Amino acid sequence: MCGVFGLVCHEPVNQLLYDGLQMLQHRGQDAAGIVTASGQSFHMHKGSGMVRDVFRTRNMRELIGDAGIAHVRYPTAGNSKSAAEAQPFYVNSPFGIVLAHNGNLTNTDELFENVCYRDLRHINTRSDSEVLLNVFAHELETRIDGETLTVEHIFDAVTELHKMVRGAYGVVALIAGYGMVAFRDPYGIRPLILAKQQDEQGRTDYAVSSESVAFNGLGYEVWRDIEPGEAVFISFDGEFHSRQCSDQAVLKPCLFEYVYFARPDSKIDGVSVYQARVDMGVSLAEKVKRELPWEEIDVVMPIPDTSRPSAMELAHHLGITYREGFIKNRYIGRTFIMPGQAVRKKSVRQKLSPVASEFKGKNVLLVDDSIVRGTTSREIVEMARDAGAKKVYFASAAPEVRYPNVYGIDMPTREELIANGRSVEEIAAEISADGVVFQDLDELIVAVSKLNPKIQGFDTSCFNGKYLTGDVDEAYLEKLASGKVSAELIQKVNPTLVDHSVRVDDNQDDDE
Structure with a gap:
């Protein structure tokens, strides 16, 4: 991006x-x-x-x-x-x-x-x-x-x-x-x-x-x-x-722009990004009502910052208290090379700090913009429990990310995506949550498109594997996963080209 x-x-x-x-x-x-x-x-x-x-x-x-x-x-x-x-x-x-x-x-x-x-x-x-x-x-x-x-x-x-x-x-x-x-x-x-x-x-x-x-x-x-x-x-x-x-x-347009990447104070293709995220919170609240024991939830908390509009509207719609339980350290630089799980955990805990008094003895619903690899989500759930939460539920403003995005969003390979081949219950177990809810894709499309009826559709490929350009097939995705797309051909034409590539872990703000 x-x-x-x-x-x-x-x-x-x-x-x-x-x-x-x-x-x-x-x-x-x-x-x-x-x-x-x-x-x-x-x-x-x-x-x-x-x-x-x-x-x-x-x-x-x-x-x-x-x-x-x-x-x-x-x-x-x-x-x-x-x-x-x-x-x-x-x-x-x-x-x-x-x-x-x-x-x-x-x-x-x-x-x-x-x-x-x-x-x-x-x-x-x-x-x-x-x-x-x-x-x-x-x-x-x-x-x-x-x-x-x-x-x-x-x-x-x-x-x-x-x-x-x-x-x-x-x-x-x-x-x-x-x-x-x-x-x-x-x-x-x-x-x-x-x-x-x-x-x-x-x-x-x-x-x-x-x-x-x-x-x-x-x-x-x-x-x-x-x-x-x-x-x-x-x-x-x-x-x-x-x-x-x-x-x-x-x-x-790309649906993920409205979920995560664009700033909330932007307007893209006639759609207020902030209003779209607010409306996402309403449909997500209805999903929470259907799939979680929402009456026992004491507090709704966003994972800062992108999910805040959706979390606030979700809490308002359910009539549950909204609180800021995690404080983001805005002065931590990006952590590029992540050699082990211990280092990954340290990175998350440096970027987010829990307010223990907001968790102690409460059933908490955490709201994030998406769950991609799941490593950050798992660590955040653990942080909430360590801070004293009795139960920790997790709601994603985006549907399950099951496929790579090939149009400009750097996501993990399909094998690394936590939703790949897993049910919602299995995802909840993977991130150690008491329950997980994902936004329905149809509801997400409605939330954005109603703000501009001239939009004729969306790129939703990372959610459903339907690639607009028609040239992305299983062979392409396999090459993408192996890291050989373009690199083989360029090296053949220009063998003196130096490889400056660095493998990085995506344990950043868009890693969830």
Whole structure:
């Protein structure tokens, strides 16, 4: 999962891009990058780490220009911790182009072969985003007449890209000397939102972001979502153009965005993320009534922070006291290499601290956004018991996660998912809970879609194994599990490529 941000303004954008990235930090903490444009030149700085760690005053001073794009990265494809895979990526042919991508491609191997063998372009990393950039650059190159590039050339290139590329992608890119282009996959799996503002001279400035929250505090007003399959182009002079570039476009965004990844103060595809999570709490409360001895529950507690709106509404709907039983330490960094169970337990207990008086002698219902691998959930249940809880029940605002997500969410392999091959009762036993309740998928879909009836469906693949792009089969998932997707082919084409990959445990906020 990543975050992208782009601006075309009539003022320097370096500080605005930095501030926007800070608001998107939740979408990726492994790397960050900014590229600005002035005249025919790009100015780039990127590196591993959080936004606050990557950029210093000296870096910001060098990022001159009135337009730019930015990216925060959480690795999904490439499996690398190398700074070389920090985005945006750059190519110099046929024009200087920089590109930032949120999502994940599912036919990267096929595209890689085309780019390297047929198009004779060089790929330097294992990132599908670099492959995507070279596909776009090649399609532009085949369409230009001499040195002239038109808006129609750009839109035609995106149209052809949609025909070739499968997967999820929300993209912002700069073309040197021309402007900024942004486009979204034909299903709209990953979000991409437009905003604008008028400056003091009455000129219009434009912004593009993965989430509307990035516009908060910058003075930009949300305009609309970029439609699935649509491309927009904004020249450096501020001229706005748009075109639908796919005849197969249908709005089916990722359902997990609303459950977990997006910030609650964002609005995506016309849906308030906060309201969606509140409504999830209502349907989850009804499920609790049907499946747990809810009358004996003394208190409802969220696992901070994402589940808080659902937990509060669930407690209100059931008429049960809501309390904050766990306090999150916001200053603990991510724990990357987890060599043993003892270290994993220590990591969870460093991040969450129980308020013992809220647990002692009580039957507790814990509410979390999801249960993925189950290691964190098991430790949290144990912490509640150690703090004095008599019984510990667990409710998940998401359905059982039974399948990998291949569209940009870095989840464990199917064998590592706690719901894989287990009943709800077996899952409860695995995490040592007295009972577990999962949100019904149909109810979750209703909770989100009723906030925008124009949504025609959702990507629900991690819950039911139905992959929108139609190219993910058992063989693909097996290769994904073995860690060989893309890596074998890239090593064959470029055997000198250094493997910077690091195996990490997902015992982080999205590990539950």
